[in-house]
Amino acid sequence: MTDRMRGAALARARAAGTIPAMVLAAALGVAGAASAAVYDQVRLEGAQTVDAETALSLANLRRGADLSLGDLNDAQQRLQQSGLFETVEIVPQGRTLVIRVSEYPVINIVNFEGNRRIKDDQLAEVVQSRSRRVFSPSMAEQDAQAIAAAYASQGRYAARVDPRVIRRSGNRVDLVFEIREGKVTEIERIGFTGNRAFSDRKLRDVLSTKQAGLLRAFVRRDTFAPERMQLDEKLLTDFYRSRGYADFRVQAVAPEVARERDAFFVTYNIYEGPRYHFGNVGVVSEIPGLDVAPYQAQNKVRRGQVYSPSAVENTIQRMETLALQQGLNFVSVEPRVTRNMRNQTLDLTLALVRGPRIFVERIDIEGNTTTLDEVIRRQFRTVEGDPFNPREIRASAERIRALGYFSDAQVETRAGSTPQQVIVDVNVEEQPTGTLSFGASYGADAGVGFNAALSENNFLGRGQTVQLGFSTASGSRSFDFNFVEPYFLGRDLRARFSAWYRTSDYYNARYNTRSIGLSSGIEFPVSDNGRLELRYRISKDKLFDVRPIPDCDVDPDDCSGTPPTPDVGSSPILVEEEGERLTSSLGYSYSYDSRIVGIDPLTAYKLRFSQDFAGLGGDVESVTTTVLAGVESRAWREEVTLRAEFEAGALHMLGDTDSRITDRFRGTGRIRGFEANGFGPRDLNAPYEDALGGNYFWALRTEAQFPIGLPEEYGITGGLFADAGSVWGLDNVAGAPGTSPPDGTVDDDMKVRASVGASIFWTTPIGPLRFNFAKAVKKEDYDRDQPFDLSITTRF
Structure with a gap:
């Protein structure tokens, strides 16, 4: 067999795929696959950028060495797999080994076709193939897989990507990725x-x-x-x-x-397994000389209580905090649980033990591009150099997640520079922290009202809250600004500053109001669930455009109709109250929220008690007291959410001054089914039957939210509610001398109003919508009801 024929046989074998040793042996005319030959010369043909020495190195061949058919087969595979050559042929010619190659072309351009969901520049960052680089089929396939993975990350698992090569002159190619995006999986x-x-x-x-x-x-x-x-x-x-x-x-x-x-x-x-309750609960000490009694007082887990890991964790945290307060380091609490399958109880023993002497070397924070390190660090009760407490590190991680600034927050530990030290790694992934809220309401007389609010809960990455609000309805306007620093002076002190400007032009009254003011306060914890706020408030409130009811006997031109009756004018009570007052007050609020340190996941409670004392300068001397209590619970296999809320307030004027409408409580938003200022004392003799507000109020709101049979993926649930309340009490029901309303036209007695209704809750991409359909079932003839209202909140 001539050398040319042997080469042709090799070429055919190469075209078929790999070159088995027996095929190579037949092409060379060698009797056995184990035969070897010596080649003194090696000639590389077809290469433009790769020299012979490089090819020999890649093929792992040496001149003058005995090469078997298997060696030649392996050499060809190594050259083919190097990614430098499109085709490889090894042709022995006497004692010369000829290696014929054709190099891969150079990529002219990389194009993407069929992509709409992911832009070209985004895909260009995913692929490794680049213009002016050598084309590699294996890399093109990897790029196709990477593009498919990018679509899979968006939920498009049906995406298909095919790399296509278009030949150009000068050993160049265009690489085109044909993409079929498919639908979202x-x-x-x-x-x-x-x-x-x-x-x-x-x-x-x-x-x-x-x-x-x-x-x-x-x-x-x-x-x-x-x-x-x-x-x-x-x-x-x-x-x-x-x-x-x-x-x-x-x-x-x-x-x-x-x-x-x-x-x-x-x-x-x-x-699921059985549902357990706590059985015997005890506290023991394995540290000599340690008095157990103070630690037993910190135990809030009680026999018969439904088992809850959070209840155990909260008790352990209180005990370990007490140990630190007593100056005892490396004291840990081990929960030891014994299952009683017969009565389905868990016996709990909290053992005080001496933990290992390990310290925190440092805390490393990564992933926070906007949020400052100090915002994250202050969630740790532990700092560098403190004894290492694994439970406290886990609690810190939960506090970081509870901030709401991060979509993911991982806190892990690793070995430090010495066996007695650990490093705490914090990795966070930030998320949007702004909220954009819209609201709408409708009343038969008031028409449509709108409000909008913009808030940022992590302003400039400092953990501060900035809120702007604007609302308008029936001629009324309001603008509010709030700023909150949650960690004032580097401590758990919540500092707040507020400012507002509000004007009102009531559609159902002949008077206007304007209020401008400032408020500041500081809030701090007084217990695990309780907080206290101290505040100062100053405002200038003006009642103006009050038009008295004209006297037809004095000025008949102001009257019309037969018999003459006035068609304009406000209540005599408001006429007397017209003017401007400066109010300067100090106040406090105590709030309790069981969700801060939640033990019962099915029920949550909240309580707020507030008092404001006006008289520190200004024109008003008064004491304003309000209270609010609420509960939320889940029932019927947690399918139904029950809510109840009660609030009440009292305004007591000091000295010889009377309250004004700008000081008094009004019915706005307290009972569903009634308009703003829709119920309460009202002057029925005034042409517009002015709502006067009251010195006292109470309101009870109850509702149930539950599925209504629609698939839950629609995000639509229903609800029923029932509200009741009242606004009553005036200091002066007579008005200015000579302008007193007739007897019986102002009713300031405590008369109950009530409403019932149904709600539709709809979770949408723009936020949760709530539609309320209400019916006032107990009201006075002069009350103004509102059968429908809508609210919406969204997040960006």
Whole structure:
């Protein structure tokens, strides 16, 4: 066989794929695959940028060495896999080994076709192939996979990417990625097996991932994301264990993709286990000389209480805090739990033990591009050099997440420079912290009203809150500004500054008001759940454009009709109150919120008591007292949310001054189903039946929110409510001398108003909408009802 024929055989074998040793042996006319030959010369043909020595090095060949057929086959594979050559042929010619290659062309341009969801410049950052680089088929395939992965991250698992090569002159090619984006691969259904205590609907509400629903074109939480599966498992575990299911676990998660790859079906196989209550609870000490009694007083876990990990954690935190206050370092509390399966109780023993002597070397923070390090560091009760407390580090992580500044916050520890030191790593991922709110209301007489508010909860990355609000309705205008520094003077002191400018031109009254003022305060904790605020307020309130009812006997031109009756004019009470007053007051508020340190996940309480004392300068001397108490609870397998709220207030004037309408309480927003100033004392003899407000008020609001049978992915639930309340009491019901209203035209008695209604709650991409349809079931003839109102809040 001639050399030319042998080369042709090699070429055919190469075209077929790899070159097995036996095929190479047949092409060379060698008897056995194990035969070897010596080649003194090596000639490289077809290469333009690669020299012979480089090719030999890549092929791992040496001149003058004995080369078997297997060696030549391996050499060719190594050259082919180097990524430098499009084709490789090894042709032995006597004692000369000829290596014929054709190099890959150079990429002229890289184009993307068919992409609409991801822009060209974004895809260019994903691929490794670049213009003026050598084309590599393997790299082009990797780039296609990277593009597909970019689409998968947006939920488009059906995306297909095909790299195409267009030959150009001068050994150049255009590399084109043809993209078929496909539809969003939605989660069509989320199901559960093994759940008995809670319905699928309730468990789906716990997950961060949602099913595809009515707003699938806007909502992106319905796309399948494997990285969210771990978070959802943790959410399910926390949900069950906080409700007493200590043995709960997610046994398996089975995501299945549809044949068209446009939908996923996710099934959670869970084990609930029994629901436990606390049995015997005790505190013991394994530290010699340590008195247990003070620590037993910190134990808030009681026998018969539903098991809750947060209740145990809160008790341990109080005990360890007490140890630090007593100057005892490295004291830790170990919870020791014994299960009693027969009566489904957990015996809890809190053991005080001496922990290892480990210190915090430093705290490293990464990922915060906007938020300052100090905002994150102040969430740690531990600083560099303090004893290491794993539970406190976990609590710090929870406080960082609770800030609401980050979509993800991970706090982990690693070994320090010595065995007695650890380094705390904080990795955060920031998220938008601004809120844009819109509101709308409607009344048969007042028409449509609008309001808008803009707030930033992490202003300039300092953790400060800045709020701007504007509202308008029926000629009224208001502008409000609020600034909050949550960590004033580097301590847990919440400093607040507010300013406002408000004017009103009531459609149902012949008077206007204007208020401009400033307020500042400082708030600090007084208990785990309680906080106290001290504040100062100064405002200038003006009542103007009050038109007295004309006397037809004095000026008949001001009267019209037969018999003559005035068609304009305000209540004599308001005529006497017209003018401007400066109010300067000091006040305080105590608030209690069980959600700050939550123990019962099913029920939350809040309480606020406030008093303001006016008379520190200014024209008003008074004491204003308000109280608010609310409760929210879940019932019927947590499918129904029940809410109740009671508030009341009293204004007591000091000295010989009477209250004015700018000081008194009004019915605005206190009872659904009534307009602003829609109920309370009213002068029925005034042409516009002026609402006068009252020195006292109370209101009770109750409601229930529940599913209404629609698929939960639509985000629509229903509600029923019932409200009751009253505004009453005036210091002067006679008005100015000579202008007193007739007897019976001003009723300032405490008369109850009540309303019932239904609500529709709709969670939309622009925010939660609430539609209220109300019916006033107990009212006076002169009250103004409002059968419908709408509110909306959105986030950007």
